[in-house]
Amino acid sequence: MPAISFDGSLAVPGLSIVDGLCQAGWLMQEHFISPELSRQLAAECVQSMLSGKMKGAGVGSGHAPLLQPDIRGDHIEWLEIGRSEACDRYLAHMETLRCMLNRELFLGLEEYESHFALYAPGAFYRAHLDRFRDDDKRTVSVVLYLNDDWLPEHGGALRLHPQGAPVVDILPQAGRMAMFMSGEMLHEVLPTARQRLSIAGWFRRRA
Numbered sequence: 001m002p003a004i005s006f007d008g009s010l011a012v013p014g015l016s017i018v019d020g021l022c023q024a025g026w027l028m029q030e031h032f033i034s035p036e037l038s039r040q041l042a043a044e045c046v047q048s049m050l051s052g053k054m055k056g057a058g059v060g061s062g063h064a065p066l067l068q069p070d071i072r073g074d075h076i077e078w079l080e081i082g083r084s085e086a087c088d089r090y091l092a093h094m095e096t097l098r099c100m101l102n103r104e105l106f107l108g109l110e111e112y113e114s115h116f117a118l119y120a121p122g123a124f125y126r127a128h129l130d131r132f133r134d135d136d137k138r139t140v141s142v143v144l145y146l147n148d149d150w151l152p153e154h155g156g157a158l159r160l161h162p163q164g165a166p167v168v169d170i171l172p173q174a175g176r177m178a179m180f181m182s183g184e185m186l187h188e189v190l191p192t193a194r195q196r197l198s199i200a201g202w203f204r205r206r207a
């Protein structure tokens, strides 16, 4: 069973998509995109914040997700094809990944939705699942990090809570990608001490 590999190798050598996602419920990869693409996306994310395009992220689905800063404090902007050359390259990567997941796992993933996320110092996202009560199409969550030189003392780890296994903390280091099952993996973003940039996305299947 082939491992996921684009520009780099798997963080856990030999871990396949099937072993990672189906058995552990999560996996992680370093160097998922090139340092150059990561820098371009990071610059775009910051620019989006400076130009006022990022909005406080809400909780829940539908037209008017509620702002609840005691639950999540990130700012987001949704990505669309044609937004920039860098975003298009990233979205092309994700299309390759979507096809690979369908080939290997028969998940029937049909769409991908994603947004830039910026957590200002002090922001966090309390423990949650990525599946809504009224919309269970989100199937696989993927987060790509865009921050150079992240240290443990900066906080801001993605903390996964796999059932029956110890928690896993993933630092949001540039080029690192974390992937997990949206409806099953309880996860949270610990309070960050430093501005934290990422692209969070979800592969969705047909209802």
Ligand SMILES: O=C(O)CCC(=O)C(=O)O
Binding pocket: 117, 125, 130, 143, 157, 158, 187, 188, 189, 198, 200
């Ligand atoms: O940024 C992360 O590490 C996770 C973000 C997240 O859980 C979400 O946006 O649903």
Ligand SMILES: [Fe+2]
Binding pocket: 128, 129, 130, 141, 187
């Ligand atoms: Fe999440």
